[in-house]
Amino acid sequence: MAIEVSTPENSQAPSAKWWKKADVKQTLLLWIILTPIIGYVGSEVQVRSMGAPASEVMASVKSLMRIFTWAVSPVAALVAAMALTTLMSKRHYGDMPPEDADHQIRNSPRASATWLVVSTLLCLFALIAGLVVQQKDSKSILDAKAMNINVTGQQWIWNFDYPGKGVRSEVLYLPVDKPVIFHITSKDVNHSFWIVQMGIKMDANPGYITEAAVTPNKIGVFDIRCAELCGLLHAYMQTKVHVVSQADYDAWLADRAALEGAA
Amino acid sequence: MTTLMDRPASASGEASSKRPLIERLNIFTALGLGAVSAIVVWQLALKYLPQNADTAFFFNREDKISLLSLIAWFVGFMVGIGALIGPFRWLMGKDLSHEENMFLAGKDQGVKRYFRYTTDHKVVGIQYVVITIIIFFVAGVLAMLIRTNLGKAGGGWIQPQTYNAIVGWHGIMMIVATIIMVTGPFGNFIMPIMIGARDMAFPRLNALSFWLIVAAIPPVFISFFTGGITTGWTAYNPLASQAGLGMNGYIAFICIFAISTMVSGANITTTVVKMRAKGMTWNRTPIFIYGVVASVALALPAFPVFFLSQIMSGLDRAFATSFYNSAAGGSGWLYENLFWIMGHPEVYVILIPAVAALMEMAPVFTRRPLFSFNLAILGIAGISGLSILVWAHHMYISGWAPLLNAPFMLTTELISIPTGMLFLVLVGTLWRGRVWMTMPLMSIYALLWNFMIGGITGIYLSDVPADSFLHGSMYVTAHFHYTLMGAGLTGALASLVYWFPKMTGRMFDTRLSWISFWLVQIGFNVAFIGMFMVGLAGQPRRVEAYAEIFSRGNMVTTMGAYTIMAGMLVLLHGVISSWRSGVPAPMNPWQAKTLEWTVPNPIPLENFAVLPVVTSDPYGYGKVQQ
Numbered sequence: 055m056a057i058e059v060s061t062p063e064n065s066q067a068p069s070a071k072w073w074k075k076a077d078v079k080q081t082l083l084l085w086i087i088l089t090p091i092i093g094y095v096g097s098e099v100q101v102r103s104m105g106a107p108a109s110e111v112m113a114s115v116k117s118l119m120r121i122f123t124w125a126v127s128p129v130a131a132l133v134a135a136m137a138l139t140t141l142m143s144k145r146h147y148g149d150m151p152p153e154d155a156d157h158q159i160r161n162s163p164r165a166s167a168t169w170l171v172v173s174t175l176l177c178l179f180a181l182i183a184g185l186v187v188q189q190k191d192s193k194s195i196l197d198a199k200a201m202n203i204n205v206t207g208q209q210w211i212w213n214f215d216y217p218g219k220g221v222r223s224e225v226l227y228l229p230v231d232k233p234v235i236f237h238i239t240s241k242d243v244n245h246s247f248w249i250v251q252m253g254i255k256m257d258a259n260p261g262y263i264t265e266a267a268v269t270p271n272k273i274g275v276f277d278i279r280c281a282e283l284c285g286l287l288h289a290y291m292q293t294k295v296h297v298v299s300q301a302d303y304d305a306w307l308a309d310r311a312a313l314e315g316a317a
Numbered sequence: 318m319t320t321l322m323d324r325p326a327s328a329s330g331e332a333s334s335k336r337p338l339i340e341r342l343n344i345f346t347a348l349g350l351g352a353v354s355a356i357v358v359w360q361l362a363l364k365y366l367p368q369n370a371d372t373a374f375f376f377n378r379e380d381k382i383s384l385l386s387l388i389a390w391f392v393g394f395m396v397g398i399g400a401l402i403g404p405f406r407w408l409m410g411k412d413l414s415h416e417e418n419m420f421l422a423g424k425d426q427g428v429k430r431y432f433r434y435t436t437d438h439k440v441v442g443i444q445y446v447v448i449t450i451i452i453f454f455v456a457g458v459l460a461m462l463i464r465t466n467l468g469k470a471g472g473g474w475i476q477p478q479t480y481n482a483i484v485g486w487h488g489i490m491m492i493v494a495t496i497i498m499v500t501g502p503f504g505n506f507i508m509p510i511m512i513g514a515r516d517m518a519f520p521r522l523n524a525l526s527f528w529l530i531v532a533a534i535p536p537v538f539i540s541f542f543t544g545g546i547t548t549g550w551t552a553y554n555p556l557a558s559q560a561g562l563g564m565n566g567y568i569a570f571i572c573i574f575a576i577s578t579m580v581s582g583a584n585i586t587t588t589v590v591k592m593r594a595k596g597m598t599w600n601r602t603p604i605f606i607y608g609v610v611a612s613v614a615l616a617l618p619a620f621p622v623f624f625l626s627q628i629m630s631g632l633d634r635a636f637a638t639s640f641y642n643s644a645a646g647g648s649g650w651l652y653e654n655l656f657w658i659m660g661h662p663e664v665y666v667i668l669i670p671a672v673a674a675l676m677e678m679a680p681v682f683t684r685r686p687l688f689s690f691n692l693a694i695l696g697i698a699g700i701s702g703l704s705i706l707v708w709a710h711h712m713y714i715s716g717w718a719p720l721l722n723a724p725f726m727l728t729t730e731l732i733s734i735p736t737g738m739l740f741l742v743l744v745g746t747l748w749r750g751r752v753w754m755t756m757p758l759m760s761i762y763a764l765l766w767n768f769m770i771g772g773i774t775g776i777y778l779s780d781v782p783a784d785s786f787l788h789g790s791m792y793v794t795a796h797f798h799y800t801l802m803g804a805g806l807t808g809a810l811a812s813l814v815y816w817f818p819k820m821t822g823r824m825f826d827t828r829l830s831w832i833s834f835w836l837v838q839i840g841f842n843v844a845f846i847g848m849f850m851v852g853l854a855g856q857p858r859r860v861e862a863y864a865e866i867f868s869r870g871n872m873v874t875t876m877g878a879y880t881i882m883a884g885m886l887v888l889l890h891g892v893i894s895s896w897r898s899g900v901p902a903p904m905n906p907w908q909a910k911t912l913e914w915t916v917p918n919p920i921p922l923e924n925f926a927v928l929p930v931v932t933s934d935p936y937g938y939g940k941v942q943q
Contacts (some may be wrong), residue, residue, distance in 0.1 A: 062337070075332045077748075077749065085373050096773075100849075100853055102852050102854045104854070112784075112786065113809035114782060115782050118777075118782060118783050119777060119783060122776055123773075126776065129737075130773065133376075133771075134765075137744060137747060137765055137766075139685075140747040140748055141752060141754070144751045144752055145752045145753050145754055146752060146753045149827075149906075151545070151681075152753050152909040153684065153751065154685070154751070154940050155683065155685035155751050155938065155939045156935075156939070156942075157942060158685070158938075158940070158941060159688065159939075160687070160936070161688070161689050161691075165741070166692055166741065169738075169741045174734055177731060177734055180776055180779075181730050184780040184781055185723060186779045187725070188722070188723070189877075191782055191785075205637070210550040214552065233774050238716070242558065242559070243553075243555050244553055244555070246789050250855035253785060255712050255714050255785050255788055255789065256716055256785075257714055259643070259650065259715070259716060260555060260643050260644070261643025261648070262643065262650075262716065264716025277855060279855065279857050280857065281790065281857045281858075282788030282789055283549045283551075283556065284548065284556065284857040285556060286477050286481070288481075288857075289768075289857075289860035290318075290861060290862065
């Protein structure tokens with residue numbers, strides 16, 4: 055049943071190698087042109103849409119997106135190159151079918167094996183790259199010096215408690231360059247705590263406490279949004295995180311503590 | 318109700334003057350009896366279910382009443398359509414006579430057979446075409462409402478409550494439409510002929526599976542007007558237990574639909590295993606058959622779980638059980654697990670038959686054999702096997718089991734290997750073929766493009782760190798639209814045009830098929846690339862309002878969505894006009910080699926006068942090399 059890709063015996067050039075055929079040459083040319091285009095456009099469009107990172111985690115997510123796009127671009131480009139070549143070569147228009155192709159190739163062990171090996175390697179590469187980054191990210195959750203903040207989601211606001219400080223706020227203040235662990239829960243339904251520019255997200259489940267860790271490394275104001283549909287005003291369940299210097303943070307904390315003590 | 322059924326169809330003297338019961342039941346008696354039973358049970362429950370002063374129990378009472386009415390609707394509808402005649406007569410020891418079976422098969426009934434409990438697989442196939450189009454139309458209009466609302470930043474003109482209900486309704490209707498869009502119309506109409514059978518293994522189950530879907534639709538429509546499915550199609554608990562009475566419509570809808578899927582899965586699997594023509598060994602069975610079987614076989618373990626998850630959800634609502642209520646010892650994570658144990662195989666239930674249909678068409682339109690039939694089977698089997706082991710990638714950031722993230726990342730990324738095989742088969746079949754420029758052929762190119770984007774973005778999403786950023790954002794929405802719509806729907810539309818001549822006896826208008834193809838494909842890519850961008854920029858999904866920074870991307874998506882709608886309307890026009898007055902189709906317009914093209918138009922009741930004997934696979938195209 056399997057007929058190998060081979061030159062017909064009555065062909066005048068039995069020595070003609072498969073890579074010398076016109077359609078193969080065209081495919082290779084397209085492949086060489088398309089690979090960098092797909093890699094560049096795919097990664098730049100995505101990474102630039104993601105905005106400036108405000109943490110190491112987000113920076114590594116962005117580099118992962120870039121690496122993955124470049125890693126798969128040769129495969130995507132090959133499929134595109136083959137598809138374009140076939141589309142440009144023997145088109146037939148009309149209501150009646152074209153004559154049959156001049157071969158009966160049902161298989162190509164070489165092509166199949168190469169394809170399988172390459173896709174397996176790419177798959178393993180993606181897996182290992184992901185695991186390495188995940189390992190790096192999850193280390194900070196064990197950091198003994200990290201500060202703890204309790205996050206409570208409820209329809210449709212976020213509350214942040216600073217344990218031991220007696221402070222509760224609806225806006226998050228964080229000192230820059232200090233690891234922080236969020237202990238996240240919910241009062242009613244599922245929410246998802248997402249600090250967009252820091253690349254972390256963790257569900258808030260009623261009855262359970264989940265954890266997420268990050269070290270903000272940039273001073274500024276960033277977005278917190280709820281990423282799990284939580285009812286009527288889900289779209290409006292958002293707040294800001296202010297990342298400030300340690301001195302500003304201490305001042306804010308003292309202010310808030312005094313305010314709440316007075317109340 | 319039993320007294321109605323009691324009367325033998327033709328035996329008693331009284332019946333001889335009238336038409337027997339079996340001939341009088343149709344969609345109208347079904348709708349009538351369903352509505353009457355629902356109203357009667359509703360009124361009875363209102364009157365007799367104990368009142369409770371406790372407000373918490375008041376809601377339970379309302380839920381009980383609405384669930385009971387929905388069950389009554391379902392039973393009434395199924396009795397009214399005649400689904401119970403066969404089982405009941407069998408129970409009485411008076412099985413259906415030959416004439417009655419021929420009546421059920423729709424012999425000599427013209428258009429009326431499409432409104433009855435008809436067992437002929439060709440009638441069921443056409444019924445599925447129509448119901449799929451209706452569901453797509455409604456869900457498509459809802460999509461337009463969503464996109465119109467999201468046309469500009471900062472909240473649209475739809476109230477948040479209504480908006481959430483529209484999103485949930487759009488989601489679940491589209492999921493159901495895409496699940497049935499290939500295995501329903503083409504799995505029922507084409508598949509039995511393609512394997513050389515006279516009908517399905519269980520013709521009555523076939524009719525049952527279709528009428529169950531019809532029975533399931535009114536609950537989900539009614540639910541929209543009683544509070545709506547405000548939870549998204551996932552209906553996560555505890556949000557679902559908090560939602561209004563509309564959730565009961567969702568529960569009823571899913572339960573009935575799950576039964577339909579299970580019934581049709583058992584039927585199609587049995588048909589393919591037992592009823593293939595003589596000589597049609599597994600090596601000679603067309604790849605489309607593999608796709609259909611993989612799809613329904615995958616649904617067999619998946620949908621009972623969905624069914625169960627909704628029964629539990631209903632019990633939580635109506636009887637204050639605590640499967641999902643963490644305050645009383647349950648867990649929302651239990652629901653998430655059950656849901657995605659169904660939910661991930663389900664996307665491949667949608668995708669596999671659509672890709673397999675395009676694989677079936679590829680050799681026909683390139684006039685060369687399918688490239689590597691074995692890799693195609695391995696790819697389909699590999700995806701099916703792995704897809705039941707990947708569900709928790711929807712729960713990476715739920716906090717349920719962080720230690721399981723790495724194993725689930727492994728299984729998920731492994732799926733890219735069998736998926737890659739499908740790409741190789743398609744592109745390998747195009748390679749060195751004659752490219753016959755038709756809409757189904759171009760759909761293969763469209764699928765390669767869309768599925769490539771959907772697949773690669775799936776790799777990002779399968780990666781735990783990247784998913785921690787992307788999860789729950791518009792990026793995910795764009796990704797699954799690329800796979801389910803860009804790949805799945807593209808395959809289904811190609812199937813419609815490809816098999817239209819056999820199903821209706823008329824050719825699909827070529828010009829309209831091209832116009833619709835380009836509008837849909839261009840609109841689709843504009844819409845969802847825009848959606849990828851806003852997702853990357855940080856827009857959560859299912860939001861009714863968004864910040865100013867997302868407005869450009871959303872505007873682009875909305876314009877793309879209108880283009881898709883225009884394309885789909887052109888297609889609908891094509892379906893209606895070609896069906897009514899298209900060019901009469903020859904027996905085998907594409908000169909294809911599968912068995913469905915060997916039967917005449919219109920197809921006789923039992924398809925084949927003489928059952929065919931198969932001596933080779935259907936991919937013997939191409940000139941023999943000397």
